[in-house]
Amino acid sequence: MLTAGLQALLSHWWRHPFQLVTLLIGLATATALWSGVQAINAEARASYDRAASALGQTPRPRITAPDGVPLEQEHFVALRRAGWLVTPLIEGRLSTEAGSVRLVGIDPFTLPPADLPDALEGDTALDLSFLTPPGQLITSPATAERLEGADLPPRLALDGIAPGLAYADIGIAQDLMDMDGRLTALLVLDDQPLGRPPLEEVAPGLVLRPPAQGGDISRLTDSFHLNLTAFGLLSFAVGLFIVRGAIGLAFEQRRPVFRTLRALGLSTRVLLGLLLAELLVFALVAGTLGIALGWLIASLLLPDVAATLRGLYGASVEGALTLRPAWWLSGVGIAVLGTLIAATASLWQVARLPLLAPAQPRAWAMASERTMRRQAVVALALIVFAVGVGLYGAGLVGGFVMLGALLVGAALLLPLLLHVALRLGARTARTPLADWFWADTRQQVPGLSLALMALLLALAANIGVGTMVSSFRLTFTGWLDQRLASELYVSSDDEAQAAALQEWLAPRTDAVLPIWRASGEIAGAPAEIYGVADHPTYRDNWPILAALPDVWDLVARGDGILVNEQLARREDLSPGDTMALPGWETRVAGIYSDYGNPSAQVLVGLETFDTRFPEAERLDFGLRLPQGEADALARALVEEFGLPAENIVDQASLKAFSLQVFERTFTVTGALNVLTLTVAGFAILTSLMTLARMRLPQVAPVWALGLTRARLARLELLRALLLAALTAVAALPVGLLLAWVLLAVINVEAFGWRLPMHVFPADWALLGALALLAAGLAALWPARRIATIPPSELLKVFANER
């Protein structure tokens, strides 16, 4: 009985292989998008973890000089000899012709073994050749390969070292960083001995900072990954619409089989069990397929994601994927879960199937207007909820919750909207045929609603993300023009060269603008502090968002400073507020936009900078030149002055580089967008194809009244286009709302800057055309079937009518 039942159930798929393919493809696509995004996230997170564990699983308090300058090695010895158990640390970026690496200088004698990355702990790596000149750089194999041929100590490649990171002995690191006798920081170890004097007695002038809260990189990039995850979920949801469609249809068509099996004595429980087992097998097959596809997607996208993360956050991510069992399992799990979600309603119906109910297939999912109203109520509740979260909620998660509620609400509202729109359309009908067309279209809305909801989501996401990216690009390019006002940027290797350079440049340029830079800590987080000259270049160009009157005079006099938008938002600063900098207090004279920079930044007048940061290096300059002289001067700097070419950057290439980073940032979102739209198109196709079969009873009478099959087919096509067009119109406000949330909520939370929103109607037109094209293509085949259906088939409708 069991076997017979199973055979009976499975025979359906034999007769409808296309349905099976639809189901599997839908499920596989959903799984693929989801697991692809997960794979990318997992890889990136693993990279951060390795980087964060550069030293120690547990963050340790640090002793540093107050203004972020290196501290003297003597302090290390003095503290140790006073009973402070500290270990010295050098951190810095090591630039070579083969690219740069983050250098971590450690003292294996005083660093607890547990603080070393696993790859080094208990290994043979830290031997004499590590400790004594020329020393060794311990890197990951990929980084070692990248540094091939660089003028550095010998490399030792070990698996498990974070990418872009190089470990060296502290003495070797001092040499490499030109920091003889100086250290970046001291880490304070556990289990300090009794009788230790206070820090200020041993090393006056140094400050003890509590351990950093959370990994910097993972905090910064969390938002980016949340973004990706949200897109993965969206794609998954769209995919599920297909699955739901296919499963619903298959169950509907098998109602006679179910009834017969039940009548033959198969219990409901066994029947449900068989159906569940069937679905489970599909889920496993499609899940596996989806994971393979997801892997493909992830490996195609990962290089761009890695480039984005490096460009935007300075986070190093390896360009190769690692296969993680957890990822496999989650992929299969999500496929099974998705199948079950999609099948719940159908299984519920089967469980409640009355034994003696007529076996006539109802029009599939023929929802009544009442169902539609109920959906609309839920939709409105969701939208109200979204608005509430928008008004009172906070944070990145709040932003995404709001987005989710908004999208789902809009999707649920769609059938009612379409219904109303079609009703209004019907009023324009002047002929019986037009009347029939509108009524028949309305009749189809419930059957197509899932596919149309998918289309709505895909379109809204496209509009929203497209608007955000385009707004961002427009703002960003304008901002680059303001920000990179100098024609040439040069840096010198030491102070003597800097002085010579300044002298040499003075007669050859309109202005030489010093750009002094120090790093420090503001409000407990690392920050960059720049000293800038009082010059029209800044007065005319700098992208100020809000400022006190005469802001540049204030800055030049040392009566105020400028802070970047990120810092202002994080610390809730407005012009006129006072704020504490390392060692002194000042007020905020203005706020400027600073896109693409994850950290806090502050501009101070040159004189103030000289007083407050006497230790900082003074090596960089911006040069103002008459139009078109940049190339000549750059050449002269190399040939006559003898400045190395890598010390000169011209404005154009700096802009190009910045834009390139920017473009890559959104490659991934763009790719996911296209995939989502494709999936939605596919959803429409499958829905239409299944509907086409079931619609014969509705089409046959019209045909019998004299309409040709060709005309009917054209009407079919028109209907699909009409519905797609209506959906696209509904998607527009949803998409714009989405864009607004992305720009005004998500971006502020994720990156710390808010962007003005620009609208691009041409893009919408293109997208609308794309939606129509997708719907038209999807409707083509079903329409052709109607056009070519043998009249006998249509006649059978009357013959078989029960």
Next chain:
Amino acid sequence: MKDDRPQRPWSGRKPPAGIFQDRRWSGSLTAFCVACAAGGALAQGFAGLGTDAEGFALPAPNPEFDYPADHGPHPDFRIEWWYVTANLEDANGRPYGVQWTLFRSALSPGPSRAGWAAAQAWMGHAALTTPERHFVAERLARGGIGQAGVEVAPFKAWIDEWRVAGPRLRDVTMEAAGPDFAFALSLETDRPFVPQGEAGYSVKSQAGQASYYYSQPFYDVAGTLTLPEGEVAVTGQAWLDREWSSQPLARTQTGWDWFSLHLDGGAKLMAFRLRDEAGADYTSATWIAPDGGPQPFPDGAVTATPLAEAEVAGRAIPVRWRLELPARDLDVTVAAINEDAWNDTAFPYWEGPVTVEGGHEGIGYLEMTGYE
């Protein structure tokens, strides 16, 4: 005679990987490896150094020690230590033990470089033993930057804030602290330093491995111990060992049992037994008269027999011994004051105060390594 004890900690322990199994006895290697292991990943990497003493100086018979110069480091030799143990008691007669040890190990032969590249590893062990509890701490440093070192005049041996320092080595204060204990003691004596073995040339095996070795067993001690329950004023006696070599042990020697005893009447006894997996144990002893005159005894003269074992740190450790030196008519029982005197350092070993009973009464220190 040679004082094996510093070595034992490392020598007895089988390294996690087999890399330096072969040559684990090369003395410098062992000390060095202690440093390495404590430093984390260093152990195996440095193990390669132990393959031979090539490039380092080797001890020769009939040394003439030059005080105070020889109190300072001998960087030509691979390994060296300043090793103080003290038997103390408070006003109520309650016994305490204190250990303060500084090891130096050269990572490579040749002239020492300046700064971080100095290639000298320093390791300190400090321990405080009461009848019920045992506290221990460990420090590592490299030479060249001032974090650890030894200077002769005025004398100063230090690693971090731990130090033994004073105008002369015969008049010093000795300090160390861990997270839960500390001690500050003054050590004084007017008696001479005592060469061990043959005039300071201490043979360690039949094959002729040896070290330079002298002691100062006559210190009078007074000072303060800091325990979790408070400070305790103590007095007592201390014993300093100075030893340096480049390859002091044979490779089949797996561990040792070393005794330094203060006997009633003012005489001192140093005795050790080097356990050999390939043959007979090697023993050595020095009887030191109250005036400091040494009487060395060759291999076989002294016999050390375990009488009872205790389980310490998952190992069976002999904590009661019979020690016989027939030539001095000595047959005593040596027993641990606290059986759990386990130094859980990078290379763990047992080191603690003992009592002496039977014929001669006294107190002393016992070190045992190589018990797996």
